[in-house]
Amino acid sequence: MTQVVILAGGMGTRLREITGDLPKPLAPVAGTTLLGRQLDLVAASSLKDVVILSGYRADLIADYCGDGSRWGLTVRCIAEGEPRGTAGAVLDALPQLQDSFIVMYGDVVLDVDLDRLVEAHRRHGAAATLLVHPNDHPFDSDIVELDADNYVTRMRGYPHPEGIDLPNLVNAGLYVLERAALAQVADLPAKPDFGKHVFAAMVAQGQRLYGYRSPEYIKDAGTPERLAKTGRDIASGKVAGLSLRTRAPAIFLDRDGVLNQEVGLISRPQDLALYPGVGAAVARINRSAYRSVVITNQPVIARGDTTVEGLAQIHARLDTLLARDHAYVDALYYCPHHPDKGFPGEVSELKFVCECRKPATGLIDRAAEELQIDLGRSWLIGDTTIDVELARRTGVRSILVGTGHAGKDGRFAAEPDLRAPDLAAAVSLILGDEVAPAG
Ligand SMILES: [Zn+2]
Known part of the structure; x- marks a missing residue:
């Protein structure tokens, strides 16, 4: 005992x-x-x-x-x-x-x-x-x-x-x-x-x-x-609301093209740069009742472009850039896999069709379980139709932002619940003090 x-x-x-x-x-x-x-x-x-x-x-x-x-x-x-x-x-x-x-x-x-x-x-x-x-x-x-x-x-x-x-x-x-x-x-x-x-x-x-x-x-x-x-x-309910004794809603965030500038696959920390206003927007989430959770596909590991330790360094860079605006993410989940075999330098044991590469639901399923997330009250902010499709499959509402791929990847037909020019505008739509047009 x-x-x-x-x-x-x-x-x-x-x-x-x-x-x-x-x-x-x-x-x-x-x-x-x-x-x-x-x-x-x-x-x-x-x-x-x-x-x-x-x-x-x-x-x-x-x-x-x-x-x-x-x-x-x-x-x-x-x-x-x-x-x-x-x-x-x-x-x-x-x-x-x-x-x-x-x-x-x-x-x-x-x-x-x-x-x-x-x-x-x-x-x-x-x-x-x-x-x-x-x-x-x-x-x-x-x-x-x-x-x-x-x-x-x-x-x-x-x-x-x-x-x-x-x-x-x-x-x-x-x-x-x-x-x-x-x-x-x-x-x-x-x-x-x-x-x-x-x-x-x-x-x-x-x-x-x-x-x-x-x-x-x-x-x-x-x-x-x-x-x-x-x-x-x-008094505001924040202390109890953050507890894992109770379920709370989350704002799921895609990484590349939403938080940091879309420059293709990132395998070095110095290539990661936030869009303007991202730190302040994440800090707003931190002050709200929503947990902030990054959900990202990172095939750079399966491709052999970097290692698990190297990706941790990239995410330490992300943490450091956010912290300059007193912002943080509660958790970050990534898929290290990739389905297509046969490239030089690849890590072949990570090359398979997994259950966590978006739009598969594995990462959100895991986050929901580990962080006591109420998916029905949660949102996902992404820049691709892959994110919108993932939101649809998990019963989470979605906002497609105009940064990064801006939904032009055309992979899935799913429609977002809302659209916003960037992360800050998307967070405002959810937290509700500034009204921006949808559709
Ligand atoms: Zn995976």
């Missing part, structure tokens, strides 16, 4: 104007407290055993939680001695913890399907699982680099070096940890940090750390401004 460990040791100096001498986790938000929301979230999962690692005003935290029965949980508070930072508090408490546990920070607002996270951790046999997600400021966030199977290859603390493209995969500060694996980590500083020290050391030891990609809401609420912002996000 997986335990939940909440790190509640922070003093909350920056929140003092709101909380007085209350510890940060007891800061008020949306009619309850940060900690109360977290206990509500745990109570909604199958997890029932909570340990709270407290420090500053541990007495108030203990009074607030009681034995946890108010939430239908078992809650035990452990007050740390010397402040040892977040990872230090967990390491010191290890003998009192169970074999496997979630770690969450007491000063964040989050809504995550915890059972799904734990299930992914178990399925991948990981020593640690880190929830990673894109955010609107990756340049000053800790980035987690993953291999093609989503195992962690490198932890990158910011500031990041100039001139390199990094994937927008931010360490969200929500972990599932194996006690035995953690116990093997040695030679840490006195106040170790999970990202910088503990996980970096585990990767160096060759332990398997899994990166769990999720679009769910996890935000620090540790300053008055952030606390107010997260309160507004709770």
